[in-house]
Amino acid sequence: MIFLRRVPRRIIQLTCFVGAIVMVWPLLPWRIAPRLFQEISPFVALSSSIAARSIGVGTVLALVVAVVSSFKKRWFCLYLCPTGFLLENTNHMGLRKTRWWRKLPPVGKYVAIITIAGAVVGYPVLLWMDPLCIFSSPFAVNKATNPISVFLVCLGLGVLVGATFVFGMAWCVRICPLSGLQDMLFAVRKALWTRLTASTSAQKFSAARRVFFAGAGGALLAFWARRSGAARYRKSDTLLRPPGAVPEDRFAGLCIRCNNCVHACPTKIIHPDTGHEGGLAGFGAPVVKFDRDYKYCLETCNACTQVCPTGALTPLALQPKNKYIIGEALVDNNVCLTALGKKECDACELACPFDAVHIAWDEEQYNAYPVVNDKCIGCGACEVVCPTTPVKAIRVWTQKPA
Amino acid sequence: MRRSIAAGGLFAAGSLMPVSPAIANEVGGQPVTQSPPQIEARIPATIAGDKVVQPRREVPVLHQTSILVVGGGPAGTAAAFCAKRMGADVTLVERYGYLGGLATGGLVLGIFPLYDRNNKQVIFGVGEELMKKLDVLKDGIIDRNKAPIYPTIDAEAFKYVLADMVLDSGITAYLDCWGVDAIVDSKGAVRGAVFESKSGRQAILADIVIDCSGDGDIYAAAGAAFEKVKTSIGLVSRIGNIDVVDMAPGKGSEDANAEHKPLIGKADEGRPSKGRVNDFNGHAGNSTPAPHVNWLNMRGPVGDALSVADLTELELKHRHGTWSNVEKLRQRPGNEQVYLTETAPQLGVRLSRLLDGCKKLTVQDIRNGVKFKDVIGYSGAYANAPEFQIPYGSLVPAKVENVLAAGRCISAEFEVADITRLIPVCWVTGQAAGLAAALCIQDKCKPRQVNVAKLQNLLHQQGAYLG
Numbered sequence: 105m106i107f108l109r110r111v112p113r114r115i116i117q118l119t120c121f122v123g124a125i126v127m128v129w130p131l132l133p134w135r136i137a138p139r140l141f142q143e144i145s146p147f148v149a150l151s152s153s154i155a156a157r158s159i160g161v162g163t164v165l166a167l168v169v170a171v172v173s174s175f176k177k178r179w180f181c182l183y184l185c186p187t188g189f190l191l192e193n194t195n196h197m198g199l200r201k202t203r204w205w206r207k208l209p210p211v212g213k214y215v216a217i218i219t220i221a222g223a224v225v226g227y228p229v230l231l232w233m234d235p236l237c238i239f240s241s242p243f244a245v246n247k248a249t250n251p252i253s254v255f256l257v258c259l260g261l262g263v264l265v266g267a268t269f270v271f272g273m274a275w276c277v278r279i280c281p282l283s284g285l286q287d288m289l290f291a292v293r294k295a296l297w298t299r300l301t302a303s304t305s306a307q308k309f310s311a312a313r314r315v316f317f318a319g320a321g322g323a324l325l326a327f328w329a330r331r332s333g334a335a336r337y338r339k340s341d342t343l344l345r346p347p348g349a350v351p352e353d354r355f356a357g358l359c360i361r362c363n364n365c366v367h368a369c370p371t372k373i374i375h376p377d378t379g380h381e382g383g384l385a386g387f388g389a390p391v392v393k394f395d396r397d398y399k400y401c402l403e404t405c406n407a408c409t410q411v412c413p414t415g416a417l418t419p420l421a422l423q424p425k426n427k428y429i430i431g432e433a434l435v436d437n438n439v440c441l442t443a444l445g446k447k448e449c450d451a452c453e454l455a456c457p458f459d460a461v462h463i464a465w466d467e468e469q470y471n472a473y474p475v476v477n478d479k480c481i482g483c484g485a486c487e488v489v490c491p492t493t494p495v496k497a498i499r500v501w502t503q504k505p506a
Numbered sequence: 507m508r509r510s511i512a513a514g515g516l517f518a519a520g521s522l523m524p525v526s527p528a529i530a531n532e533v534g535g536q537p538v539t540q541s542p543p544q545i546e547a548r549i550p551a552t553i554a555g556d557k558v559v560q561p562r563r564e565v566p567v568l569h570q571t572s573i574l575v576v577g578g579g580p581a582g583t584a585a586a587f588c589a590k591r592m593g594a595d596v597t598l599v600e601r602y603g604y605l606g607g608l609a610t611g612g613l614v615l616g617i618f619p620l621y622d623r624n625n626k627q628v629i630f631g632v633g634e635e636l637m638k639k640l641d642v643l644k645d646g647i648i649d650r651n652k653a654p655i656y657p658t659i660d661a662e663a664f665k666y667v668l669a670d671m672v673l674d675s676g677i678t679a680y681l682d683c684w685g686v687d688a689i690v691d692s693k694g695a696v697r698g699a700v701f702e703s704k705s706g707r708q709a710i711l712a713d714i715v716i717d718c719s720g721d722g723d724i725y726a727a728a729g730a731a732f733e734k735v736k737t738s739i740g741l742v743s744r745i746g747n748i749d750v751v752d753m754a755p756g757k758g759s760e761d762a763n764a765e766h767k768p769l770i771g772k773a774d775e776g777r778p779s780k781g782r783v784n785d786f787n788g789h790a791g792n793s794t795p796a797p798h799v800n801w802l803n804m805r806g807p808v809g810d811a812l813s814v815a816d817l818t819e820l821e822l823k824h825r826h827g828t829w830s831n832v833e834k835l836r837q838r839p840g841n842e843q844v845y846l847t848e849t850a851p852q853l854g855v856r857l858s859r860l861l862d863g864c865k866k867l868t869v870q871d872i873r874n875g876v877k878f879k880d881v882i883g884y885s886g887a888y889a890n891a892p893e894f895q896i897p898y899g900s901l902v903p904a905k906v907e908n909v910l911a912a913g914r915c916i917s918a919e920f921e922v923a924d925i926t927r928l929i930p931v932c933w934v935t936g937q938a939a940g941l942a943a944a945l946c947i948q949d950k951c952k953p954r955q956v957n958v959a960k961l962q963n964l965l966h967q968q969g970a971y972l973g
């Protein structure tokens with residue numbers, strides 16, 4: 105009997121695992137498929153809905169998962185979660201044969217509480233611990249242009265698989281915020297069901313105290329992260345986020361590091377951040393870098409804005425996307441070939457898809473310079489064609505208020 | 507052996523007496539069938555009412571030739587040399603007192619675009635021959651075969667090479683002669699051109715005219731359709747006494763592999779301030795073969811190259827502006843001893859007229875990398891444009907017969923012409939036009955009927971690259 109009950113679970117798990125790959129690859133014709141995959145997670149849907157003050161398409165799916173999970177304990181983990189399936193099988197081959205992790209405290213629950221409390225403040229602190237985004241992240245590896253990016257997109261799943269192989273199922277059972285949230289939903293449902301009769305008041309009090317402290321800590325952490333993120337952005341010169349990005353104080357929190365945008369970018373200019381641009385809080389979040397020859401943010405593309413599951417990148421149609429300001433192009437006239445009288449160069453003027461750069465004749469100085477007007481959105485078309493080496497004369501910088 | 511100076515050509519243009527048809531016959535080696543024209547006394551223009559009227563008058567025929575090349579710039583000289591090499595009787599007419607046009611008189615010393623996107627040279631033929639002649643001269647050319655750096659020539663060396671080639675090849679040349687009109691027969695075909703010089707207004711009859719005037723003066727006068735465009739007009743200058751210590755390693759301007767070279771000025775620390783102008787904190791201009799001398803390009807304001815008022819204004823203002831910029835340059839440490847060697851004798855007119863030819867070369871053609879059946883050469887990759895083929899059709903006017911265009915005034919869309927106007931591409935179109943004209947004479951056909959396979963074969967023989 106046990107055998108018979110196990111076989112269907114394995115088959116459902118395997119089906120879901122394959123389905124997950126199909127969704128994030130993406131082998132489906134719909135552009136938003138990768139995004140729906142992460143939106144199934146109630147943890148992501150709840151936190152990001154609260155933080156972004158908006159509800160995504162996939163929230164309906166998340167609601168179904170949440171309702172079913174509150175009746176059948178860890179139903180999502182046991183049947184649907186592709187990360188769970190991967191780690192379960194890793195554990196079977198792994199070194200730990202005892203179930204030592206059962207002694208661990210339920211960390212995942214507090215991760216979820218901290219994150220949801222942070223989301224209320226607008227910064228879901230530990231949203232990146234969601235197992236679905238950790239699963240989908242390595243699929244962006246085909247758009248990683250350097251070894252560091254390869255390392256960053258594979259880091260999450262690599263650590264989980266490695267740790268599970270060595271230490272066993274600690275992540276799934278005790279640390280994962282999605283399983284923690286499911287446990288809470290189950291407990292809340294059960295508590296409501298039994299009208300709070302079973303538990304003693306002392307237990308309730310200590311549990312409520314822990315929840316309160318975790319929530320307060322999460323809110324404080326979120327508050328601090330938003331302030332430091334905003335301060336960092338004010339100081340930064342080179343921090344460029346993909347189009348549609350919410351203001352920087354909330355971006356690093358809302359971003360779950362699923363690397364869907366990295367995966368979606370046809371010109372491979374979106375890279376996971378090493379923390380060099382966005383600081384520790386922005387580790388792994390996407391940044392735009394115009395470091396590839398002739399590759400810029402295409403005026404014909406809004407792919408990255410369509411795949412974000414949390415609203416860190418607002419879904420934008422092509423027209424509004426081409427109005428979204430990524431950065432501003434600035435010219436160093438001491439480098440520009442035209443300004444220095446070195447060459448007949450108007451590469452930036454010709455390359456600009458928005459008619460924002462013009463080589464203007466300055467009668468006062470009796471010289472010509474590239475002049476950037478208000479139409480510039482920082483797509484980088486000028487930067488990537490600028491022929492000067494080693495420094496480009498025209499570069500896209502973080503936009504500053506005038 | 508240098509000949510032709512005494513025999514006619516150069517001296518004939520300068521002499522006060524018009525050349526008699528007998529001498530022209532001797533020089534050109536062609537029988538003059540017409541009776542000797544009667545030279546009437548010149549009648550001045552008169553005022554009729556409120557209009558100035560030039561009376562109808564006979565223009566003396568200075569010379570008769572098979573192929574007349576109007577304009578002695580890169581395209582014109584290339585056309586003349588290649589046609590002459592085919593054994594044709596070639597006459598070259600140039601407005602200034604030297605050959606080379608903007609490459610020498612305009613001080614456009616950088617020879618670009620020579621290479622494709624993979625830094626392989628795609629322009630050979632007569633251009634390569636000329637550069638080889640410069641190779642053997644001291645300080646004639648630098649940065650040869652160092653892609654992606656473009657070679658830079660010395661204007662005086664190039665004038666010397668071109669003058670030598672004209673003297674050696676037996677081309678009949680008339681300098682200080684300004685082509686003002688086309689001679690068109692009753693069927694609308696071009697039969698020669700009229701010139702103004704110190705000897706007055708004179709005509710040269712020819713079977714084929716190659717318009718290398720840059721402004722397309724001859725085909726426009728003959729009634730060919732064209733597009734008039736306006737571009738920035740600058741004035742290039744050369745500055746001397748550039749700091750030896752600073753500039754010694756700085757040959758060339760686009761060497762991707764040489765970080766140590768001061769290719770550019772000192773970059774701003776961090777974010778460039780918006781609207782900060784160039785304070786010449788760095789190295790103005792590009793190295794030239796002459797030691798411690800840089801050539802300094804100027805973009806200039808947009809002007810009408812076919813308006814004498816615009817040209818005059820710019821000639822005057824540019825020389826003022828160049829001087830004050832050199833004064834500014836001297837303020838920078840290390841540049842105290844810099845002086846203005848010269849401003850270019852010619853304004854840097856980029857484009858004026860663009861022919862409406864049998865084939866208009868379009869931006870789309872370049873983007874799509876179109877391969878033409880009548881390809882006559884390549885342009886190198888420039889800015890964000892890849893290398894592209896130039897078809898013979900872009901040299902032939904859509905309607906008017908017996909005239910070919912070469913140089914910057916060929917049939918191309920504005921953005922494409924912005925590349926085909928550059929020196930090496932002018933060599934390419936000039937060579938093709940010269941050979942096509944020689945084929946017309948050989949095969950007794952019109953330029954639009956030229957056997958393209960034969961033309962391509964000839965281009966191959968003369969070392970041109972056709973892909």
